[in-house]
Amino acid sequence: MYFDILPSVCFVLAISRLVVAQTIIVNGQVLAANESTVTPAFVTVNASASNATADLFPGETRQLTDVVLANLTDLGLTNIVLFGFADPSTAANESIIGPCKTFPGEFVVFPGDITNRVFNLLLGGSLIQTKPLASPCYSDYGNQDKAKCDEITSHWSDDPYIHTNDPTSINAILFEGTSCVPHTVNPFALNCTIGAYPKMSVNVTTVSQIQLAINIARNLNLRLVIKNTGHDYGAKSTGAGAVSLWTHNMKDIKYYENYEEGSYKGPAFKMGAGVQVFEAYEAAHKQNLTIVGAEGKTVGLTGGYILGGGHSPLSSLYGLAADQVLSMEIVLADGRFVTASETSNPDLFWALRGGGGSTYGVVTSMVIRAFPEIPVTTMSFSLSSGEQVSIEQFWDAVHAYFEGFINYTDAGNYGHFVLNATSGNYVWDMAPWFAPNMSKSEFQALTDPFLQKVKGIGIDLKPIYQEYTNFYDAWDKSFPLELWGSNLARYGSRLFPRENWENSTKLSSTFEAIRYVVQGGGVVSAYNLAAAPKSGYPDNAINPAWRETVLHAIDIVSWSQDMYTELITIWSNVLTSDWGAMWRSVSPTSGSYLSESDYIQPDFQYTFWGNKYDRLYKLKKKLDPWSVFYAQNAVGSEDWEMSDYIFGNLPSQNSRLCLKGTNPSQQSHTEEIDS
Template identity: 70%
Template sequence: MVSWTLLRVSLELALLTKGWAQTIVVNNHIIPADASSIAPAFTIFNASSSNATANLFPGETRQLTHDILANLTKLSLTNSGLFAFPDLAAPIRTPEDCKNFPGDSVMFPGTITNAVFNLLLGGSLIHTKPLASPCFSDYKNQDSAKCAEITSNWFNDSYIHTDDPTSINAILFQGTSCVPDVVNPWATQCTIGSYPVLSVNVSTVAQVQLAINLARNLNIRLVIKNTGHDFGAKSTGAGSLSLWTHNLKEIRFYEDYEEGSYNGPAFKMGAGVQIFEAYKAARQANVTIVGGEGKTVGMTGGYILGGGHSPLSSIYGMGSDQVLSMEVVTADGKFLTASETSNPDLFWALRGGGGSTFGVVTSMVVKAFPKIPVTTMTFTLSTGTDVQVDQFWQTLRAYFQDFIKYTDAGMYSYFSLNALTGNYVWTMQPWFAPNLTKAQFEEITAPFWNATRIIGVDLKPVYKEYDDFYEAWDESFPLEPWGSNLQRAGSRLFPKENWEDQNKLSETFEAIRYVVDSGGYVLAFNIAANPKTGYPDSAVNPAWRNTVLHAIDSVSWTQEMYPELIQIWSSTLTFDWGPRWRSVSPNSGAYLSESDYIEPDFQQSFWGDKYDRLYKLKKKIDPWDVFYAQNAVGSEDFEMSDNVFGILPSQNSRLCRKKPTPAGT
């Protein structure tokens, strides 16, 4: 039953001087158009339910309906038709060449539209001011103390970025349009670049529905930002409207949850819950959950939607393997449940098919597991007086030898390789052994330690034993650094079969060494996401099920380099290192959430033989192409109108449909 108590008399906009909406009349009471006082006085939302097994969060019960929109129409609310649901019986209109850009239409961003939109949202509309804007005069909020704080924490405090409505990791593709001098010492102004024009601070389903309907009806670009953790700028876009889901923080624990064939402990978590919050909740409930190693990554956002690897993957599989159900708003504005029994095709796609593609997830239910002890071990090896180059690589090769055995035992390791300072450096931070004691750890890895003694290298390992996963994770993994405009990364999933053939293993090892010898940085994970208990059918890249090494390579440059040299150095990643890694793993792929921004043949690389099914489903549930992200399913139908360094699509440009290639060309 729709409650319309607050809107029973009249609702109209009073337009005053210069077309600005200064006041709003609700029930014959004048209230300012300033959003801060609207929310408690004016609510359009309807408490209803879905077919979810877990009870909806309060914000999920507040939904937009046809009845509400009909009442807005009856009351002649200006521009209310912009928020209407689509007529599914009508043919899909011929798509425009490009998404509408600010200035293309008076409707968005437009004074009246914004006022009505903010009113219906309950005052949650945010006009973008980039995070670094206090360092400049452009937004009239210059503040030297605030600028100094932002500058000192820009690279090493991801919290300040994830807590900001628009800041993202991949600032290179954003356009580096508003950064402190620690990023660009020559910057003299702050512009919006590819940051969205407006953001919605989401707290209810109705707000998501309103934004989706507006974006679809006006053909404007819609983006979704949870935390902004992404190598590929999927959470930003010039001229766009953004849904900021970061504050959907509710967590609910179920000791005995039933969903399909599952019966056991589970959590329902809002889309904004981050890894550190999820792990704390699990510790308080005396259970363990499968999440990422990065502290500020969004647990139930793009992390799980992209698959999500974990320090526990060698035991339990991918993060997306743990999902029991999701609440999601689709491109037609509908709010629904995706699970094995409700919209199963969508549920299949959302687990590994990528974020910003099939809908906006507001919450999900994930499995929990018993409390688990962990042993960790760390060391650092560097060439120098005591360690020669040959010894360094022989030691690393001895470590590579037993990757299959390590992951079969449930182990996970997180290590880096580089020679950026002139010496080769291998940092193990950490070697992570869930459910193993120190004695068991040493027994499994004994051949490696015997090899190091023969080579003549003393690694001086440091072991720690923990009673619980939380403490092991919290102490082992550093707060992740934030992005730079001086770096690009790519990745590859190296298959188990390469370790079952010594010649292939040697070729794999040499391909990785080539990147380090060439001046690259390698971050790698000995991991297997093929648990003994099996895994559900989902859109997760099938290459993950055969992997024992996920490796990330990155290239960096300096501020002083000429753009032409940066372009050459950047191209090395994609056209030299990438082919070498693909040549030794031709039937594998890469992890879409940590990948090359211009990954060749990304469809096969990220999804293998699952891509055709994903593409068909994308066109079925989003025929309007409301959702787009770089390298997402269906993104090959679009292109950016400008590039960075010649070959990197700039999100600080128009998003346009690709024109069909003429026949015979």
């Protein structure tokens, strides 16, 4: 249940008297109250005061404290208690404010001129009222501009930077309602609405801003979401009526030549919450080092990517990205800023490395271990069935590749490949086969048995090898910019275990399950990688299934704009109930990767976390008894439900978020499904 820090009657009376101070006193001087004068009232705290093991970034030293709150009250900002901290130990004794997250218009103060002015004043002017990225294409927001619309439209799908640099744009537009997109994305769109985009965003650069937003969201029972880049299959960084924390501009990076934490001593980087993969790799490359990060250039490194685990082209060598974290700075649901490491809040540190984003707090930075720069060799090729290659030959060649998965991951390799059917032919793109710390001759020796098998089938793949002296250049040249999300597709995934390759019958079943999806009209984008390096890995919240994996496969179902809703619904259901069911049947004790998974994954608790879920859930209830943080398929999300659905069974983020069993429209939906 949600509990507020104030009795409900007093709460309503208090917010009705909220006023804005006209003047404040700073260092004995009377000044007009505005963004530039209020924000200096926030205290500057050094690292030792917060238990931090690394120097705090400038934005992390600007903090909200009880003393600051008292000073602001004394200076005339009445009812500053709306931004006050909470006490998890007394949450169970506090009054219930309601079963649903507050929707805009339910309180006179949200949204309201008074609250917005006070909030924006305390934030230093960083509050952004949402205007969807594609709004210049429409007249609804009073900013229609054909030139801007044309620019946005021309780059909507192939330039993720325009989305990651926007406060609210996300990848998973299907689940926010496709409410404001260019006409090339939805030719039937007549207008632009806010949909599931948050009502307002905070352009975060300081800890105090995060604390203020968390506190007012908790005290007003507002939905709170966190967005760095918006890269996510499950729309975790958006929600109707929400206040959003946009961490994208927390870009600080600091290099430590000899960082010490626990048993580790060596090179490390402290990186802010807004640092993206391309920025992190560039910083490491300048020091002749590398770090474990994503394939995608614009993915946010220190946000949901690492918090959810984070697979990498280097995972078969070093493990997942979450395995490399040495410490984190985080603002919790009670508004307090803490350090999580092996020696400070160790349970929280355990959970944050793999437990998922938008669950336990807002991470402001991480310290991540670094590795020496290494050479890389890559291989790429493309094969399609047709006049010269029969369908049987095509699949025999793919099977020959599958047979060596254990050998390849044991050698530290990472193979990204795509299987699909185009114009009646099957297509296999190796994009690419990535061999860290291997010379061309070493890589050729590893791959020669596979190539000889394919030749025996009657196919000459003619692979293209590239040899690089360092990881950065290999990564930069091998992986293009990611395409941005579409409302015409859904994704699912599965982690297939090593044991399926140690038994010929299981390998055959696994291969046929992959083939089944492609033959059924789907696309398979898959990764031959492992996450159990020979050097070992730490105890953290990573799904145990990852430690047994040699194949992470993503299945994609798609449809066209002109399909009628009933047919789209059938295709959408195929992903979960047909393809997904088959993949689960050949890997019954395994799981899936949280960040690239089915939006309505059955039994998501076990599927994403295995036997670690109970511990994660108990910690969630302890640290966030108010359920400040919610995201689709996150720990504790089963306690909540949406009021509206897409295609009958996909919860729409453009709807009311309520405790399960308390939403009348959801109860009606359940009755319809049951009947």
